[in-house]
Amino acid sequence: MASNLSAAPDFHLTIPQSDKRRPIFFTAPIRQNLTKKRLTISCNSSRSSPKSSRNLKESLNPKNPSLSDQLKPLSATTLSTTEDNRTHLLSKPKSTWVNPTKPRKSVLSLQRQKRSPYSLNPIVKELRLFAQKLNDCDSSNETTFLSLLEQIPYPLTRENALLILNSLKPWQKAHLFFNWIKTQNSFPMETIFYNVVMKSLRFGRQFELIDNLANEMVSNEIELDNITYSTIITCAKRCNMFDKALEWFERMYKTGLMPDEVTYSAVLDVYAKLGKVEEVLSLYERGVASGWKPDPITFSVLAKMFGEAGDYDGIRFVLQEMKSLGVQPNLVVYNTLLEAMGRAGKPGLARSLFEEMVESGVTPNEKSLTVLAKIYGKARWAKDAMELWERMRSNDWPMDFILFNTLLSMCADLGMEEEAERLFEDMKRSEHCRPDSWSYTAMLNIYGSGGNASKAMDLFEEMSKLGVDINVMGCTCLIQCLGKSRRIDDLVRVFNVSIERGVNPDDRLCGCLLSVVSLCEESEDANRVLACLQQANPRLVALVRLIEEEKTSYETVKEEFRVIVGDTAVEARRPFCNCLIDICRSRNLHGRAHELLYLGTLYGLYPDLHHKTADEWSLDVRSLSVGAAHTALEEWMGTLTKFVQRNEALPEMFSAHTGTGTHRFSQGLANAFAAHVEKLSAPFRQCEERAGCFVATRDDLVTWVRSRSPSPIIA
């Protein structure tokens, strides 16, 4: 074992023994694991594929272990207790102690690959014109293109060919031209030609062609350099072929070529996109330990990764690292961090970071403002949203289509109707940002949630006139609004027209129709809405008919309910159940309503309804409809009554959470709850300290139960 160890190649990814900067990686068990793994890899390395065995370099370096194999022990052992280690890594102060007798092994080249100098070409202008002519020709006709090539006005030198190759788009033309140069045999094909055409192919996401070209380079012994590898890797990444990206990175290591910082950060992004946070951190650490000073692009990759994970500690780590390494965030890093803060649920910190960005002299662009508008809308920070809006106007910050639409959505979230109307008019007047179906959807959302059915219908007519397609969300908003205003004629028409125009009703739209059914007082209206629903979800209509029929057994309802819930999108399951309960209550089928609440609980639709501690039992009805909340309260009171009657131990305090109904869509629950409690004379009072919360003491509740309950109570 010992002799094997010493014989093992001193590969550049070997963990530096002296580095104390991130102690978690350098404990003895990890090192042993790494070493064991390396031996395994050395034994298996003769198992090379037929293709790679043709590659001299690769087969001559069988002892180079692969990168991911070296990472495996880290993720499989130390990193399996990830939480502890992560905390450790993200919070441990750095030590700069370095053992001078054991120099660090490098995992990347600190020198970025130099580009070969481009010789100045005196006929650039004419060649560009020629390339333009090629770009303009009918791209579907290969023969035309190839015959045009014969008219090249200058000799096909290396420089001339490169210039044209660089100017050709789309990728099909660059690829044709590349293949044509090869047939001309005017000069040897160098790496740069492959690199240029690969970049073009990457725009077309043609990974297979790139993969083939790369293998062709290997076969023809044309050197693959860092530019080649980074292009291959990023193309695979953009095609979501992450395994291929890592495969090529490993092939690079096996040939003994060191990645430079561009390739290295591209691979960091591959691991980041795979959600392999530990591997990214491990690579990052090793890079830094090799003396690499990561640039803003690397930090953007890290920030994006932590943002995706909603990992606030990770975001702090990125900020800390940049500070301690003296890297000033640029616009992209700020934008990525802003979005990450939003995802981590930190709107306040996003706001501070935005101020810091502006103060540091970085002018926000469309993306920064889009991200921030989204955050303020989601957080319902109307005041900040308004201020942002004013600043955008007064500073003349840039606007684009996405920003317009995001601002409209933000207005919809915050009920900012007038501002939305101004924006919408701005869009209509603009040249490049005319309202599209997304913009109309936001406006339908605003008018719909504000109960302005007439304006919403006007928009719908306008869309028909202008030929803007209505989408399923716009249709849902409009139908919800028309239902609340009981404009059933319009509702039916909107539904039918939308279906004709290709809207594919989803479960949310069905839920919306079902909620309208629960609102209909006239059975004729309900039947017309059900006829719409019949087109979209006949089985749901059948369930409504079943539950309305008193003689339907509980078992039958249960089975049908189970099947429907299983077939429904997760986000629409609870709304379905809420509406069904509401329908029962509006038809005085209270027993059925209780059955449905029970079934909803059984199938996990109300996971947080009850909460118990030693001191307090609470009922959280915030995600319930009014009818479902009534039912849940009745159920709870029934249970508590039994407890009181049996003299069982009860906590000091009881609370019911309705929420404050600040959101325009969810008004009324607190009011309805208060009215219901009053009707029952139940001792629940609105809690002053906790908004949207009703509380009752044990003593009051017991007194109340006893006063209502004639059944024998054991004192």
Added chain:
DNA sequence: GTAGGGTTAG
């Protein structure tokens, strides 16, 4: 888009 890496919408 002028040989390679990172950011924007229910």
